[in-house]
Amino acid sequence: MQEKPLxxxxxxxxxxAVLFAVFAIIFTFALSGCSGSFxxxxxxxxxxIWEDKNSDIHIAWSADKKDTTFEGSIExxxxxxxxxxxxxxxxxxxxxxxxxxxxxxxxxxxAQDFSDKIIISVxxxxxxxxxxxxxxxxxxxxxxxxxxxxxxxxxxxRLQKDYFDEVKSMPFYKRHPVSGFLSKLAGDTGFTLFxxxxxxxxxxEIIRITLLRRKRKYNWYLFLCYGILAALEVVVFIVLRNR
Amino acid sequence: xKLKNFFRKIGIIICTKEIFEDKVLSIRLYKYFxxxxxxxxxxxxxxxxxDLLSTYQRAAQTVFEGNFGADFQQLLTHIIHSVYxxxxxxxxxxxNELSAILLNQDxxxxxxxxxxxxxxxxxxxxxxxxYLILDIAVMFIIMRLVYDRDPEKRLQxxxxxxxxxxxxxxxxxxxxxxxxxxxxxxLALMLAKYNKKYWAIILLAVGIAMRFFPIxxxxxxxxxxxxxxxxxxxxxxxxxxxLIAIEAFSHLYFGKSVIFSLLNAQxxxxxxxAKLDLIIHDRIYLFIVAYGLLLFSFIHKKEKSFMLFLNYxxxxxxxxxxxxxxxxxxxxxxxxxxxxxxxxKNSLYYYHIAQMALLMFILIYWGDLVTKFLIAPVDxxxxxxxxxxxxxxxxxxxxxxxxNIIRSAFTAVSLWMIYLIYRDSKNTGLIDSAGLASASAIxxxxxxxx
Numbered sequence: 001m002q003e004k005p006l007x008x009x010x011x012x013x014x015x016x017a018v019l020f021a022v023f024a025i026i027f028t029f030a031l032s033g034c035s036g037s038f039x040x041x042x043x044x045x046x047x048x049i050w051e052d053k054n055s056d057i058h059i060a061w062s063a064d065k066k067d068t069t070f071e072g073s074i075e076x077x078x079x080x081x082x083x084x085x086x087x088x089x090x091x092x093x094x095x096x097x098x099x100x101x102x103x104x105x106x107x108x109x110x111a112q113d114f115s116d117k118i119i120i121s122v123x124x125x126x127x128x129x130x131x132x133x134x135x136x137x138x139x140x141x142x143x144x145x146x147x148x149x150x151x152x153x154x155x156x157x158r159l160q161k162d163y164f165d166e167v168k169s170m171p172f173y174k175r176h177p178v179s180g181f182l183s184k185l186a187g188d189t190g191f192t193l194f195x196x197x198x199x200x201x202x203x204x205e206i207i208r209i210t211l212l213r214r215k216r217k218y219n220w221y222l223f224l225c226y227g228i229l230a231a232l233e234v235v236v237f238i239v240l241r242n243r
Numbered sequence: 244x245k246l247k248n249f250f251r252k253i254g255i256i257i258c259t260k261e262i263f264e265d266k267v268l269s270i271r272l273y274k275y276f277x278x279x280x281x282x283x284x285x286x287x288x289x290x291x292x293x294d295l296l297s298t299y300q301r302a303a304q305t306v307f308e309g310n311f312g313a314d315f316q317q318l319l320t321h322i323i324h325s326v327y328x329x330x331x332x333x334x335x336x337x338x339n340e341l342s343a344i345l346l347n348q349d350x351x352x353x354x355x356x357x358x359x360x361x362x363x364x365x366x367x368x369x370x371x372x373x374y375l376i377l378d379i380a381v382m383f384i385i386m387r388l389v390y391d392r393d394p395e396k397r398l399q400x401x402x403x404x405x406x407x408x409x410x411x412x413x414x415x416x417x418x419x420x421x422x423x424x425x426x427x428x429x430l431a432l433m434l435a436k437y438n439k440k441y442w443a444i445i446l447l448a449v450g451i452a453m454r455f456f457p458i459x460x461x462x463x464x465x466x467x468x469x470x471x472x473x474x475x476x477x478x479x480x481x482x483x484x485x486l487i488a489i490e491a492f493s494h495l496y497f498g499k500s501v502i503f504s505l506l507n508a509q510x511x512x513x514x515x516x517a518k519l520d521l522i523i524h525d526r527i528y529l530f531i532v533a534y535g536l537l538l539f540s541f542i543h544k545k546e547k548s549f550m551l552f553l554n555y556x557x558x559x560x561x562x563x564x565x566x567x568x569x570x571x572x573x574x575x576x577x578x579x580x581x582x583x584x585x586x587x588k589n590s591l592y593y594y595h596i597a598q599m600a601l602l603m604f605i606l607i608y609w610g611d612l613v614t615k616f617l618i619a620p621v622d623x624x625x626x627x628x629x630x631x632x633x634x635x636x637x638x639x640x641x642x643x644x645x646x647n648i649i650r651s652a653f654t655a656v657s658l659w660m661i662y663l664i665y666r667d668s669k670n671t672g673l674i675d676s677a678g679l680a681s682a683s684a685i686x687x688x689x690x691x692x693x
Contacts, residue, residue, distance in 0.1 A: 041638075043634040180623065
């Protein structure tokens with residue numbers, strides 16, 4: 001049986017890699033359900049808070065088609081000069097005080113009602129304070145503020161004026177799931193370096209028997225590959241230690 | 244010179260004389276092997292399904308608490324895991340912390356503690372190491388099963404196993420231990436190939452004692468190996484000896500029956516899951532009917548070559564997943580037989596890939612535990628709070644209907660594969676274990692056609 005032409009093999013490999021990457025991206029989005037302001041109403045569960053480009057704050061909530069109540073208050077030291085209610089039904093409650101600095105709400109979601117949202121415009125403020133409950137209890141891991149799994153540390157939490165800009169500038173390695181992945185790699189540096197070495201040797205072997213085998217400067221290239229691996233090990237070691 | 248000869252012999256033992264002595268083929272084999280190993284390494288430390296932890300939790304009861312009967316239903320598999328855990332105990336990091344997690348009886352909290360552990364990657368890597376070793380052993384056994392005079396085809400068999408996405412998924416993402424019993428079963432088939440009938444059946448019995456599945460091919464093995472009438476009785480007795488031995492041991496040591504507990508377990512009901520209700524209590528179990536038909540068909544084949552026997556093994560396992568409720572790892576039992584067929588019938592490979600793709604949706608049956616929770620070691624918070632596939636589908640359509648539509652498509656693909664293999668089997672009877680049709684047999688067939 002004849003070997004397939006090199007071009008066909010490479011195009012097939014590229015196609016596989018592209019398909020894999022597309023699948024991985026879709027999978028990550030489907031799993032996260034919220035990246036920044038993204039969530040799937042009726043499938044995602046919890047609060048999703050973000051700021052749009054007009055500096056309006058969106059407070060949305062969604063449940064997985066089960067009867068769920070969302071209640072709480074939003075308070076600020078400034079003025080809530082505008083608001084919009086999206087998806088509120090007659091049974092849902094909303095009130096804003098006379099000073100226009102505090103909002104109270106109570107809303108229910110069900111199999112037919114996937115999601116509700118309040119959009120507020122705030123001015124002259126230094127912070128916005130939230131007190132949010134799901135089914136009458138606090139569940140901080142379900143409150144996503146500015147990004148998926150960027151959760152508040154306290155039950156009643158304050159967002160400073162530049163909070164959303166800080167979250168936006170947060171590097172990818174400090175976001176879930178990469179942050180969780182890296183913290184465990186850093187926690188067991190010995191294994192991480194061993195694993196990297198093992199995978200590196202296998203990759204170099206693949207390169208050696210496919211690309212380098214017939215090269216004139218075979219030994220030089222092989223030495224270079226192992227040099228890169230050693231350098232990579234050192235870099236990873238330094239990065240993980242200083243994390 | 245001596246050293247060179249020594250390594251040459253090792254090379255021949257590992258990858259057969261024909262492949263080792265052909266530079267092009269040996270490099271290709273090495274390349275497939277390395278790519279396969281790299282794919283396996285990629286998944287080993289980062290993914291697992293809850294059952295892996297349960298397996299080692301039972302082993303931990305034996306190793307750390309001396310409770311030998313922690314898993315008496317799968318005693319041999321349990322012993323293997325216990326011995327392995329005992330051996331790696333000295334190199335396990337933070338062994339006190341890990342043993343506390345493994346001995347924690349609460350399945351939810353122990354799972355969370357395990358995923359939160361700083362050493363989870365290292366421990367998962369070690370836990371899956373026996374599967375990797377046996378997987379590598381299977382790679383080299385499987386290519387020796389057939390195509391004795393055709394190293395190119397053997398190499399393709401090797402490639403189809405090494406790069407098989409289902410193998411990688413079941414062993415390194417799903418992390419189930421079926422490879423242990425598959426290894427034993429393939430050794431038994433290797434012995435069957437060389438007509439070591441008693442040893443083959445004894446080893447198959449060991450496989451049965453480990454996992455339920457080799458029993459499905461036992462009748463085919465007996466029909467294939469029996470040369471005289473007496474052989475049927477002897478081989479059948481040897482075949483069930485494994486179970487009887489386990490049953491006797493279970494009665495003596497634990498004071499209870501392992502066979503009856505297995506028969507009454509949910510797992511045995513799986514093969515009875517597809518049924519045709521007639522009237523009152525009258526019911527026909529579809530798997531048993533179809534299995535019977537396959538067996539009769541094999542019995543009545545005049546030329547029972549080893550290749551034909553392997554074809555029937557493939558059809559049996561495909562029939563099981565096509566008609567019965569099954570867990571994802573059960574599909575792995577068909578793969579050793581299918582990879583041999585892919586070489587002869589490439590279209591089957593594409594149907595197998597379709598099976599694999601459909602299986603990814605069928606996983607949704609079991610919810611978060613076998614879908615998003617697989618990535619829990621990477622980031623447990625992400626796994627816990629991200630949207631699972633069921634709510635995502637439920638948002639637009641009934642998840643039960645959706646999965647069952649996919650399941651039906653999976654059955655259609657599997658049944659079509661059985662048909663293709665059956666059609667192939669009409670000619671396979673003429674093919675010997677070397678994968679070559681004997682000239683006289685072909686002549687006879689052509690004469691008939693003529």
